[in-house]
Amino acid sequence: MSGMEEGTFTALRSQLQEAAATFADGPDALEGILLGIVDDVDRAVREPLEIFPVCHHSPASAIAMARRLREKQPKVVYLELCEDMAPLLSELRNCRLPVAVQAFATDVEGFPAEWSPLSVVAPITEASAEYQAIAYALDTPGVELVLVDRSSDHVFQWDARRTESAEQTDPDAPTAEEEAALHGDAIGVEIGDLRPRFAELEEHLLRHGRVRHWSEWWHQYVELPLGDSDHDTYRQVMLLIGSLFRRLAPGDPQRVRVDEDRERHMWTRMRRHLAAGGIDPADCLYVCGAFHAASRVAEFGVHGADTFEISPPTGTRWQHGLIPSSHAAIEAQFGLAAGSVSIAATVWAKNVRRTGVRPFRLEGQAGGKKRSTAKKAVAVAASQSVAPAADKLSGFLQRPPVLDRLDEAELLGWSVDIVRAARRNGYLASTADAIAVFQTSILLAGMRDRAKPTPYDFQDAAVTCIEKDTVPGRRDVRRLVEIMMGGDRIGQVGYDALPPLARDVHDRLTPLNQKLQQRGVQRALLDIAGRPELGACSDVLWMLRYLMPQGAARPIMGERRLGERPIQESWDLALGTHQRALIELGYEGVSVEQVLEQRLRRRAYGPQATAAVVLETVEDATLYLRSRRLADELGTRALEVLAGERSVDGAPEVLRRVRRLLAYYRTSEPVLPPWIESFVKTGYAHYCTLLPTAFADEDATVRQVGAMLGFLLSMESLALSLGCDRTQLELAVTQSHPEEPSKTALLWAAQVQLGRLSREDLRTRCDELLGNPLVLPAYPRYLSGFVHALEPVPGLVDFVVEAVSNAFGRLPDPVLLPWLPTLITTLRSGGADLAPLLIREAGRIFPGRLAALDEWVPPWRDRPSAPSARPAAGIGARRGVALLAAHPATCDAVGTLLGCDGAWQTGSAGPEGTALLARYPETAAALEVLLASA
Incomplete structure (x- = not known):
């Protein structure tokens, strides 16, 4: 080490030592922190393997990364990203950013079952340093990209939930807003999570910086000053911030252990890779978050200790894929202010135009021009020596803030655009409001010691001048400003990057002639009678409706019932909006039929499965898969579950579904399946046994007991034909009190x-x-x-x-x-x-008319009395003969119903009929009533 390198930060150390002695009663505590920060920076700067500290989704980091890659042209890029996500990165060229690389697991082994499903996402935007590194490495010949962070499996192995009790409240639990985001409840992993973990420090910075939230503080005091800085200044400042936040972080043992284990893991991986390939560290670049760049673990550096043992992965089977992401999802998952990622994207585009830096972009990237980045990446010879880094921190920290000149044209454009957007959304905004927004933005910036209004100042001014007291439409002014600054840009995963199941779904729905990858709702009309090939599309849509979230595939017209075939259907489809859910289906199987069968089995054989639930899976297997094999298997499972139940809670649902399945099999099958015959037989004996207890049980409702009786009485004929004994039911009713x-x-x-x-x-x-x-x-x-x-x-x-x-x-x-x-x-x-x-x-x-109600007599009050003597029977017989002669067709119908054969005898029917009716007076009375009602 040369003397110049050893004395790089000597002047800065002296200044900080004097400041510590001046502002503190003694030089011990404060001096230790300040000089320790300088030591961290010095250690990272002198490391032979160049460390490039970044902050997530920071335009300044992205610009500095693009500039440094063109200057240094490293042959190996080490990136702080889960090492098992490397195979997916090449698929980014088939997507429209932002997207997220995801690791997903449903069948967990080695983790608590309640954690399932496990999900880890790493969002990537174009205005991020990691994307610049990925694009450079993938499109530059001879460059190797190595991911060195812990694997997705280790993310959960080291998860803090292992040491927390179930009764404790997780402060990092996802809120309702996060649950609604595209990332759901997945754990977010990305490089450059740079934020104070010391709450009092963040509050102090926000109060003295006169800002509302951390994103605004970072934009004002770090992003803008570093936007035009040189490489050494950028790197030293980022290392300084990372070391400061690290040393002032609260001493949470669990979190500190996870951070240090990540750093040990990354340096161990890099040293092994360097040794295996005989690579010169000078030809490499290590891209990591500034928080981890200022590490003090013993394994730090290419000459660090090799004492860290990487634990083996569990038996969990991980699936990997790309899912769509959005600015709002990133903000919600990582606790950023709403609109901050959109503002960062706007600042990135502005910095690219102002600095003239040519950013890297994957060849064929969706939304951009195809070009050969590899041929244009060479700007400076890689063999050029790099001068030792000088002390840039002293000058940066002592330099007064740069007074950026007010860009009146830009601010005027913003003011006019927000008024135009407000008018379209129902606000009574005018030119005077545009002038007020312009002047208020300048006033707020002056009150906050800023020479130039930031987008956050402009947003506050617009809310103050336009919104007033009410919001006439769906969007408030703050949301309108976010849209105007770039909006919630939502990514899309291209067809070639989709898993096989998702591609198969798109292929099978091709006859619909719909742009299914577009976001929003599309109406699809299926004339299945006229175009029979659309029947296959209908089958896919019904399975998607069962498997995907509500709204992905919603039937408007048409329904699927047992034994019925569709003729016409109408659907509202939003597969592009729910692309993440469709991709995650691909982690479970290679076709929707396979995934549906797995889910039905999982539900039927689950620990909470009841007979009603298993019967529902039988019905679903018949409806959506038309699989007799699976239906028989699940039906046998329903029989097993019913035999083990000791409650009658599911009796109404069991009765409803068994009736429906019986009706279906009786009309579509020559004989009943053996399992349903056994189910009826077992159910008859089962409910006869439980009936007396259910009548006396206070917890059993009358609806449940009625369903049990409905099963016993409606299934009685089938049960008796299968060998059941009616005495069981009679004894059960007798024993019920x-x-x-x-x-x-x-x-x-x-x-x-x-x-x-x-x-x-x-x-x-x-x-x-x-x-x-x-x-x-x-x-x-x-x-x-x-x-x-x-x-x-x-x-x-x-x-x-x-x-x-x-x-x-x-x-x-x-x-x-x-x-x-x-x-x-x-x-x-x-x-x-x-x-x-x-x-x-x-x-x-x-009666059907109100006027007839006064003279109406209920039929139960006008019942004919039973015949009590032979003369009455004779009168009834004569009336019956007359009625029989007057209505011969009715007499023939009644005779056929009773099983009587024969023909009318003319001439002698009267007396013989009279004698016959006289011998059977009850029949005569019944016929009289029947014919009178006819």
């Missing part, structure tokens, strides 16, 4: 269906309830039970209408009026499918 009124009414209905209770007896019991003043307040609950009894015994619908009508006629208002809301809510929540039965029956019984 409910105390709750609604369940009691439900039990009575079941007894009527089984023949243990006649309708007359049931009607008598209801009349006794209405006549008992002590039971009268509970009568509405009996009616609720009768309503739910329509599920197992739909034939009681006329009796339920009668019971409800009698209640309305006889219940006193203090009992009836409070019960009406309960009846309505009961029908709406638990009996929505039962209400049509009551309405249809009431419409048949009650």
